[in-house]
Amino acid sequence: xxxxxxxxxxxxxxxxxxxxxxxxxxxxxxxxxxxxxxxxxxxxxxxxxxxxxxxxxxxxxxxxxxxxxxxxxxxxxxxxxxxxxxxxxxxxxxxxxxxxxxxxxxxxxxxxxxxxxxxxxxxxxxxxxxxxxxxxxxxxxxxxxxxxxxxx
Amino acid sequence: xxxxxxxxxxxxxxxxxxxxxxxxxxxxxxxxxxxxxxxxxxxxxxxxxxxxxxxxxxxxxxxxxxxxxxxxxxxxxxxxxxxxxxxxxxxxxxxxxxxxxxxxxxxxxxxxxxxxxxxxxxxxxxxxxxxxxxxxxxxxxxxxxxxxxxxxxxxxxxxxxxxxxxxxxxxxxxxxxxxxxxxxxxxxxxxxxxxxxxxxxxxxxxxxxxxxxxxxxxxxxxxxxxxxxxxxxxxxxxxxxxxxxxxxxxxxxxxxxxxxxxxxxxxxxxxxxxxxxxxxxxxxxxxxxxxxxxxxxxxxxxxxxxxxxxxxxxxxxxxxxxxxxxxxxxxxxxxxxxxxxxxxxxxxxxxxxxxxxxxxxxxxxxxxxxxxxxxxxxxxxxxxxxxxxxxxxxxxxxxxxxxxxxxxxxxxxxxxxxxxxxxxxxxxxxxxxxxxxxxxxxxxxxxxxxxxxxxxxxxxxxxxxxxxxxxxxxxxxxxxxxxxxxxxxxxxxxxxxxxxxxxxxxxxxxxxxxxxxxxxxxxxxxxxxxxxxxxxxxxxxxxxxxxxxxxxxxxxxxxxxxxxxxxxxxxxxxxxxxxxxxxxxxxxxxxxxxxxxxxxxxxxxxxxxxxxxxxxxxxxxxxxx
Numbered sequence: 001x002x003x004x005x006x007x008x009x010x011x012x013x014x015x016x017x018x019x020x021x022x023x024x025x026x027x028x029x030x031x032x033x034x035x036x037x038x039x040x041x042x043x044x045x046x047x048x049x050x051x052x053x054x055x056x057x058x059x060x061x062x063x064x065x066x067x068x069x070x071x072x073x074x075x076x077x078x079x080x081x082x083x084x085x086x087x088x089x090x091x092x093x094x095x096x097x098x099x100x101x102x103x104x105x106x107x108x109x110x111x112x113x114x115x116x117x118x119x120x121x122x123x124x125x126x127x128x129x130x131x132x133x134x135x136x137x138x139x140x141x142x143x144x145x146x147x148x149x150x151x152x
Numbered sequence: 153x154x155x156x157x158x159x160x161x162x163x164x165x166x167x168x169x170x171x172x173x174x175x176x177x178x179x180x181x182x183x184x185x186x187x188x189x190x191x192x193x194x195x196x197x198x199x200x201x202x203x204x205x206x207x208x209x210x211x212x213x214x215x216x217x218x219x220x221x222x223x224x225x226x227x228x229x230x231x232x233x234x235x236x237x238x239x240x241x242x243x244x245x246x247x248x249x250x251x252x253x254x255x256x257x258x259x260x261x262x263x264x265x266x267x268x269x270x271x272x273x274x275x276x277x278x279x280x281x282x283x284x285x286x287x288x289x290x291x292x293x294x295x296x297x298x299x300x301x302x303x304x305x306x307x308x309x310x311x312x313x314x315x316x317x318x319x320x321x322x323x324x325x326x327x328x329x330x331x332x333x334x335x336x337x338x339x340x341x342x343x344x345x346x347x348x349x350x351x352x353x354x355x356x357x358x359x360x361x362x363x364x365x366x367x368x369x370x371x372x373x374x375x376x377x378x379x380x381x382x383x384x385x386x387x388x389x390x391x392x393x394x395x396x397x398x399x400x401x402x403x404x405x406x407x408x409x410x411x412x413x414x415x416x417x418x419x420x421x422x423x424x425x426x427x428x429x430x431x432x433x434x435x436x437x438x439x440x441x442x443x444x445x446x447x448x449x450x451x452x453x454x455x456x457x458x459x460x461x462x463x464x465x466x467x468x469x470x471x472x473x474x475x476x477x478x479x480x481x482x483x484x485x486x487x488x489x490x491x492x493x494x495x496x497x498x499x500x501x502x503x504x505x506x507x508x509x510x511x512x513x514x515x516x517x518x519x520x521x522x523x524x525x526x527x528x529x530x531x532x533x534x535x536x537x538x539x540x541x542x543x544x545x546x547x548x549x550x551x552x553x554x555x556x557x558x559x560x561x562x563x564x565x566x567x568x569x570x571x572x573x574x575x576x577x578x579x580x581x582x583x584x585x586x587x588x589x590x591x592x593x594x595x596x597x598x599x600x601x602x603x604x605x606x607x608x609x610x611x612x613x614x615x616x617x618x619x620x621x622x623x624x625x626x627x628x629x630x631x632x633x634x635x636x637x638x639x640x641x642x643x644x645x646x647x648x649x650x651x652x653x654x655x656x657x658x659x660x661x662x663x664x665x666x667x668x669x670x671x672x673x674x675x676x677x678x679x680x681x682x683x684x685x686x687x688x689x690x691x692x693x694x695x696x697x698x699x700x701x702x703x704x705x706x707x708x709x710x711x712x713x714x715x716x717x718x719x720x721x722x723x724x725x726x727x728x729x730x731x732x733x734x735x736x737x738x739x740x741x742x743x744x745x746x747x748x749x750x751x752x753x754x755x756x757x758x759x760x761x762x763x764x765x766x767x768x769x770x771x772x773x774x775x776x777x
Contacts, residue, residue, distance in 0.1 A: 012492065016456065016457070051475065055457075058458060074537070074610045075610055112418065113418050113419075118224070
């Protein structure tokens with residue numbers, strides 16, 4: 001018998017699943033949500049925070065409406081993924097990890113989305129674009145810009 | 153319906169055959185992630201709309217990946233009595249033309265890649281006439297599909313179609329054997345861990361079976377983190393039941409009733425497919441309580457990872473399922489004795505589980521007859537990079553690298569000479585073209601300074617700088633190092649800083665010796681597989697491509713024309729037509745020039761990204777090395 005009663009261990013994968021659920025709803029992990037999750041799961045907030053901050057999929061800042069992930073996997077890298085990234089940085093005016101001022105796009109790099117045969121590749125939200133060339137990027141981005149902005 | 157007997161399974165199989173081989177026209181579109189990335193969704197919609205508009209009666213289905221990714225989007229047309237034809241690189245326009253032709257009763261030859269031979273025993277039909285056979289294309293002749301046996305051929309959502317192609321025969325047979333006999337069967341097959349470690353699967357199972365402690369657990373490692381590799385994603389997306397069946401067999405063999413499939417977060421479609429397959433298998437009585445009426449219970453949960461490469465390491469993955477940071481711990485004790493929550497746990501790769509279900513169905517002797525002694529069976533590679541035919545390739549172990557790259561891959565991209573091949577991702581190494589006579593097996597690749605790995609195979613040509621590649625991998629392992637042990641955390645950072653210095657033209661000959669020394673230390677001292685193998689890309693490139701390092705260090709020259717500090721770009725005025733494409737595309741705004749007049753590059757603004765070189769239709773932009 002431990003001197004201090006221990007909470008029952010969580011079911012396998014339960015903590016990650018909870019973090020994913022918060023992330024899916026908000027696009028990031030707001031502090032208030034983490035606090036309530038810690039209470040409900042019966043784990044210290046510090047454990048939740050240490051886990052969440054370990055993984056690349058979770059962030060603590062609000063994101064743009066669309067997330068652009070530029071694949072930097074090996075195949076993409078040797079087939080020009082770095083140029084795609086450079087072009088996007090120039091077009092959007094933000095660095096990887098940053099969000100545009102109009103909060104429309106968050107630019108990220110990712111190590112491999114597993115579409116290596118189509119390299120270079122980017123993913124915007126859930127959509128993957130393969131066999132890319134930098135000159136196709138403006139057309140792809142246009143699909144995600146609101147209609148009124150396109151007319152302006 | 154709950155499957156209780158083999159005859160119940162036969163009923164499911166009959167339902168599967170009805171949709172696999174319907175009596176009407178059937179069109180399948182490859183809609184795994186690769187297909188979707190090249191527009192398969194639009195092709196599917198075009199086929200659907202056009203068929204509806206023309207009143208063509210057909211079954212239109214989404215299937216998985218048949219492996220020939222270079223040719224995506226792929227559309228498989230099956231006409232009853234006339235066989236199946238696979239169409240390549242289909243666009244929405246071509247899809248509409250295809251429907252128009254089919255309405256007229258024609259099978260167009262334009263855009264046709266090959267005829268897919270049907271399973272004689274199931275349909276008794278002849279292959280479509282007037283097309284080459286799929287198995288006879290150079291990309292497929294040396295392939296032997298075990299793990300990918302159903303990929304691209306079934307609707308991955310439909311359990312019935314998996315069963316119709318022999319699914320669950322392995323589990324049915326396993327449950328008729330004693331658990332120890334199932335372990336023996338896997339041992340006799342000679343199967344080794346397909347995640348890359350190559351540990352004999354049967355021996356691992358035996359250790360777990362013999363280990364004291366209840367409960368025991370089964371884990372499928374689907375945290376495919378190696379950049380440049382997507383074998384596991386494809387199996388998860390295209391044939392999820394083959395993995396689930398393998399895990400139930402494993403659970404029965406070692407005495408576990410609970411399992412987890414840990415899937416990488418970057419693979420949303422894989423998570424969706426495998427989650428669906430778990431629910432469907434439960435509904436059919438092939439998972440959950442009293443499986444197959446045998447009294448054996450086995451449940452599976454799907455856990456979605458969260459973007460940490462180190463979680464592919466088994467002890468880190470276990471920590472991640474338990475809800476903590478995905479940090480590895482020292483081994484031994486190995487997970488087979490002390491795994492999830494300290495209990496005996498079998499953790500095997502996606503491809504290992506998919507192999508297990510086939511081994512139990514067809515027998516250890518059949519499997520042991522594939523490949524070579526000590527390296528039996530098949531392995532899947534994602535053949536990508538600077539190679540003509542990219543795709544997923546499954547071959548018997550023992551095939552040579554040359555057969556893989558030249559015959560299946562069709563040689564270099566755009567006819568360029570292949571310089572090297574990288575296997576095993578960030579844990580592997582780069583092997584030069586002069587070693588392409590080597591057979592692909594665990595021991596040979598390790599001796600040559602690389603590793604088999606999970607199946608990444610990235611081809612590199614004369615335009616790839618090997619020093620830059622080494623730095624790329626060190627950047628990766630540095631970013632992904634969990635930071636727990638000092639040799640990996642500091643060693644990768646130190647090696648990365650030396651490599652950066654070299655590619656910036658500031659390296660010294662001492663740096664090479666320093667690099668080699670630190671690489672050797674990290675290899676020996678790091679805690680887990682990630683750190684111990686992180687120096688491999690450095691050591692293998694130093695071993696085989698030292699001349700490239702020396703050119704950077706002694707001559708301040710990058711022979712491949714990649715390293716930005718050592719090159720400059722120049723427009724050749726006699727070739728430039730002044731079309732303005734380079735000016736428009738330059739991210740740095742470094743190109744000036746009037747329309748129809750030769751343009752010039754401002755060297756002060758130019759970041760040497762080489763984008764202009766890639767887009768110039770005249771080949772007027774020279775990389776000065």
